[in-house]
Amino acid sequence: MKPIEFWLSVGSTYSYLSLMRLARVEAGTGVRFELRPFSVRAIMVEMDNIPFATKPVKARYMWRDIQRRAAGFGIPASLPAPYPLEGFDLANRVAIVGRQEGWCRDYLLATYRRWFQHGAPAGSEPNLSDTLREIGQDPERVIAQSDAPETEAAYAAATGEARAKGIFGAPSFIVGDELFWGDDRMEDAVRWSLAGPSV
Amino acid sequence: MKPIEFWLSVGSTYSYLSLMRLARVEAGTGVRFELRPFSVRAIMVEMDNIPFATKPVKARYMWRDIQRRAAGFGIPASLPAPYPLEGFDLANRVAIVGRQEGWCRDYLLATYRRWFQHGAPAGSEPNLSDTLREIGQDPERVIAQSDAPETEAAYAAATGEARAKGIFGAPSFIVGDELFWGDDRMEDAVRWSLAGPSV
Numbered sequence: 001m002k003p004i005e006f007w008l009s010v011g012s013t014y015s016y017l018s019l020m021r022l023a024r025v026e027a028g029t030g031v032r033f034e035l036r037p038f039s040v041r042a043i044m045v046e047m048d049n050i051p052f053a054t055k056p057v058k059a060r061y062m063w064r065d066i067q068r069r070a071a072g073f074g075i076p077a078s079l080p081a082p083y084p085l086e087g088f089d090l091a092n093r094v095a096i097v098g099r100q101e102g103w104c105r106d107y108l109l110a111t112y113r114r115w116f117q118h119g120a121p122a123g124s125e126p127n128l129s130d131t132l133r134e135i136g137q138d139p140e141r142v143i144a145q146s147d148a149p150e151t152e153a154a155y156a157a158a159t160g161e162a163r164a165k166g167i168f169g170a171p172s173f174i175v176g177d178e179l180f181w182g183d184d185r186m187e188d189a190v191r192w193s194l195a196g197p198s199v
Numbered sequence: 200m201k202p203i204e205f206w207l208s209v210g211s212t213y214s215y216l217s218l219m220r221l222a223r224v225e226a227g228t229g230v231r232f233e234l235r236p237f238s239v240r241a242i243m244v245e246m247d248n249i250p251f252a253t254k255p256v257k258a259r260y261m262w263r264d265i266q267r268r269a270a271g272f273g274i275p276a277s278l279p280a281p282y283p284l285e286g287f288d289l290a291n292r293v294a295i296v297g298r299q300e301g302w303c304r305d306y307l308l309a310t311y312r313r314w315f316q317h318g319a320p321a322g323s324e325p326n327l328s329d330t331l332r333e334i335g336q337d338p339e340r341v342i343a344q345s346d347a348p349e350t351e352a353a354y355a356a357a358t359g360e361a362r363a364k365g366i367f368g369a370p371s372f373i374v375g376d377e378l379f380w381g382d383d384r385m386e387d388a389v390r391w392s393l394a395g396p397s398v
Contacts, residue, residue, distance in 0.1 A: 047254055055246055057367050061378060068387065071398035168256050179260060184383045188267065199270035 003034040004193050005174035007162055010091035010108065010123060011084060012040060012170035013066060016116045017183040019108055020075040025186065031193050033173075035104050037095035038158040040170040041088060047168060053084065069183070081116045087123020089155075093146040094128065096155045106135040202231040203392050204373035206361055208239040209290035209307065209322060210283060211369035212265060215315045216382040218307055219274040224385065230392050232372075234303050236294035237357040239369040240287060246367060252283065268382070280315045286322020288354075292345040293327065295354045305334040 006022070008015040022033055044050070052059040063080040070077040085091060091111065098104035111122040111131040120127040129139035145151060162172070166179050173180040173189035178197070180189040192198070205221070207214040221232055243249070251258040262279040269276040284290060290310065297303035310321040310330040319326040328338035344350060361371070365378050372379040372388035377396070379388040391397070 047256065049254060049257070055248060055367070057246065057365055058248070061365065061367065061380060064378075065380070065384070068391075068398055072387070072390075166256055166260065168254070168260065179263075181260060181264070182383075184381075185264070188271070191271075192267075199267055 001031065001193065002176075003032040004189055005036050006033040007036045007038055007040075007165075007167055007172040007174065008108070008170045009038060009040040009088070010095060010111060011088045013062060013081070013083065014183040015171040016077070016081075016112050017066065017069055017073065017075065018171045018186055019112050020070075021073055021186075022105075025190060029190050029194065031190050035095075035099065035108060036158060036162070037092050037099060037104065037108075037155075038162040038167075038170075039089065039092060039155065040162075040167075042159050043163055043168055049168065077116050078119060079116070082119060082121040085115075085121050085123050087121065087128065089123075090128070090143075090146060091123025093151050093155050094123075094132075094142060096151055096158065097142055097145050100154070103135055103137060107131060107137075110134050200230065200392065201375075202233040203388055204235050205232040206235045206237055206239075206364075206366055206371040206373065207307070207369045208237060208287070209294060209310060210287040211239060212261060212280070212282065213382040214370040215276070215280075215311050216265065216268055216272060216274065217370045217385055218311055219269075220272055220385075221304075224389060228389050228393065230389050234294075234298065234307060235357060235361070236291050236298060236303065236307075236354075237361040237366075237369075238288065238291060238354065239361075239366075241358050242362055242367055248367065276315050277318060278315070281318060281320040284314075284320050284322050286320065286327065288322075289327070289342075289345060290322025292350050292354050293322075293331075293341060295350055295357065296341055296344050299353070302334055302336060306330060306336075309333050 006018065008018070026032055052062060067077060067079050095104055095108060098107040111127055114120045114127045114131060115122040128143070132139040132142050165174055169181050171183055173186060175189050175192045178192055180192070205217065207217070225231055251261060266276060266278050294303055294307060297306040310326055313319045313326045313330060314321040327342070331338040331341050364373055368380050370382055372385060374388050374391045377391055379385070379391070
């Protein structure tokens, strides 16, 4: 069975819930997820899709909803986490390097934990270097590589691939040609992957 | 146990899924829902919250998502349904009259079925009069009452009440002071109602 593509940007809040329960969902169902970092912000800006920044009522709801959902999943969270992220693009270019080098998942889990459990924004110091050291990577080398033109190009290419698949938010899950948007569609994506098309 | 407030506007697409499984959720859990029609459009315009009208990629996804979710719930649907509704406000003022007179739920179920299963837009003819006759109401009398100033005032008051509760979309569920937004939070609302606060 092909892995489910799990498209996310560091900076997406609901992606925290999906990341934290990823291992449990894989163990419980036998599916596998492949992490695909991209710039959801670039696509949302293009679409004039601004769900929270100018909508305080909706932003307040979002944090409360994540708090309740995290509690329901037994996931620790100290909310609201710092938002939005100043280091958004760097955080995601590091993930791109991590994908090329095989430590993308470890990085995402660790940087999100520091962000959502300890209030240290992802993509900025000290989260960035502490996370990289935690997963056995040299911060100086990785950050230099993350700022290199080929990483920028790979990040733009991933975003283009997401756009071509009709992705407009994060987290998004792709099973074959089928798009599922949101942590609350993770189970739908798993069912689709296991049982095939139902409609 | 107090009923869960189920705030909706005829015109909301995901509300179809919640309405169609309302009786089943009530029978399966013992909770009751109280239907509260309001103008989600008025609140969304105030918030510059335009999820679909200017976002074709997201609108396409929405219909596909509803189609998959409806299939998963065993709910018939012929999609995409006509959208948005020209008769949005009239459809909801009729629901306001129905709430005052005790046939709001029957009306909503019947008008949504005609809209989502047979392609006849809610709030317009022939859906409106056919629906009212189907549930034993006189269309001429009800439509006149729906256009009366006191109904307009009750509709505005309901919308103000929704705004005061922090509601920004439909369907929304209120349990005590707790807001749950979206058909995909219906189960969360039920759990909250049965088990009380968890966080």
